[in-house]
Amino acid sequence: LSSEPTLIIDGKAVAAAVREQVATDVASRVAAGEPKPGLATILIGDDPASHVYVTAKRKACAQAGIASFHHQLPAGTRRHTVLDLISQLNDDPSVSGILCQLPLPAHLDEQEITNHIDTFKDVDGLTIGNAGRLALGLSGLRPCTPAGVMLLLDHANVALQGKRAVVIGRSSLFGKPMGQLLLAADATPTTCHRHTEDLAAVCREADILVAAVGQAEMVRGDWIKPGAVVIDVGINRSPDGLVGDVCFAEAVSVASAITPVPGGVGPITIACLLMNTLDACRAPATSFSTG
Numbered sequence: 001l002s003s004e005p006t007l008i009i010d011g012k013a014v015a016a017a018v019r020e021q022v023a024t025d026v027a028s029r030v031a032a033g034e035p036k037p038g039l040a041t042i043l044i045g046d047d048p049a050s051h052v053y054v055t056a057k058r059k060a061c062a063q064a065g066i067a068s069f070h071h072q073l074p075a076g077t078r079r080h081t082v083l084d085l086i087s088q089l090n091d092d093p094s095v096s097g098i099l100c101q102l103p104l105p106a107h108l109d110e111q112e113i114t115n116h117i118d119t120f121k122d123v124d125g126l127t128i129g130n131a132g133r134l135a136l137g138l139s140g141l142r143p144c145t146p147a148g149v150m151l152l153l154d155h156a157n158v159a160l161q162g163k164r165a166v167v168i169g170r171s172s173l174f175g176k177p178m179g180q181l182l183l184a185a186d187a188t189p190t191t192c193h194r195h196t197e198d199l200a201a202v203c204r205e206a207d208i209l210v211a212a213v214g215q216a217e218m219v220r221g222d223w224i225k226p227g228a229v230v231i232d233v234g235i236n237r238s239p240d241g242l243v244g245d246v247c248f249a250e251a252v253s254v255a256s257a258i259t260p261v262p263g264g265v266g267p268i269t270i271a272c273l274l275m276n277t278l279d280a281c282r283a284p285a286t287s288f289s290t291g
């Protein structure tokens with residue numbers, strides 16, 4: 001075992017640096033007479049958690065000098081009204097990014113609504129167009145949380161080429177794109193889910209272990225290869241406050257680097273949303289600038 005102390009990856013600091021960089025780039029665009037990026041947010045219904053998320057995103061836009069246009073719709077809004085609004089925003093040149101906050105009320109089809117967003121304005125990276133571009137190894141807008149994890153790994157100087165990476169979770173929002181991003185970075189990823197046999201043994205092979213399961217402290221210390229890098233995406237409420245999908249107290253003495261919960265992956269998602277909004281504004285309509 002290495003005698004180096006375990007690196008606690010400071011997601012807040014990385015997120016602050018990204019947000020500052022976006023603000024600087026936006027300010028120089030505006031000073032050069034170029035259009036200001038703008039994010040349109042759509043919130044349907046009154047889910048309190050969704051309100052908190054959208055408010056935080058709009059506040060972050062304001063701090064970075066990005067315009068934000070909010071559309072609050074009642075829970076019973078009909079499908080064609082939402083699709084018409086998205087069509088309008090797709091055509092509006094002052095809107096560089098569009099975000100429709102999930103989950104949607106049950107009568108709306110999330111796939112249909114999300115996919116109506118123009119691929120080049122899809123700052124959540126969730127349309128079939130952007131998921132397809134990622135799967136094909138093409139540039140495009142990437143989902144914010146896995147893109148943020150790549151930034152954290154880069155910040156911590158984690159070498160990925162040729163390394164075994166294990167992602168627990170296969171959601172479209174996180175697990176699948178995470179595996180694709182690791183593959184694009186020349187790691188050798190395995191994506192696990194609830195049917196994976198002997199999950200602990202698969203995890204023990206990982207040089208980089210990413211947990212996005214939604215099960216408090218499921219990953220134990222003895223699931224981790226000594227010296228592995230552990231990224232904990234989970235956010236679970238417990239009587240002691242927020243806890244991740246990894247048992248931090250056990251993992252911290254085995255891993256070479258680990259993200260805490262809170263303060264690890266959490267803060268980076270909004271920072272990546274701002275980055276995507278700026279990239280969407282910069283990208284000409286026919287190609288993407290993001291790698």
Ligand SMILES: NC(=O)c1ccc[n+]([C@@H]2O[C@H](COP(=O)([O-])OP(=O)(O)OC[C@H]3O[C@@H](n4cnc5c(N)ncnc54)[C@H](OP(=O)(O)O)[C@@H]3O)[C@@H](O)[C@H]2O)c1
Pocket residue numbers: 145168169170171172173174175192193194195196199212213214215233234235236265266267269
């Ligand atoms: N920090 C952030 O900004 C951020 C962003 C996104 C998500 N999160 C957090 O990350 C976690 C996952 O989010 P998500 O949206 O990806 O969740 P999700 O859609 O519920 O997906 C969870 C995944 O975990 C797998 N899983 C569940 N129980 C398992 C078990 N016992 N063994 C192995 N695999 C299991 C599921 O497998 P099946 O596919 O087989 O069902 C599924 O693929 C949540 O805690 C969420 O709050 C945080």
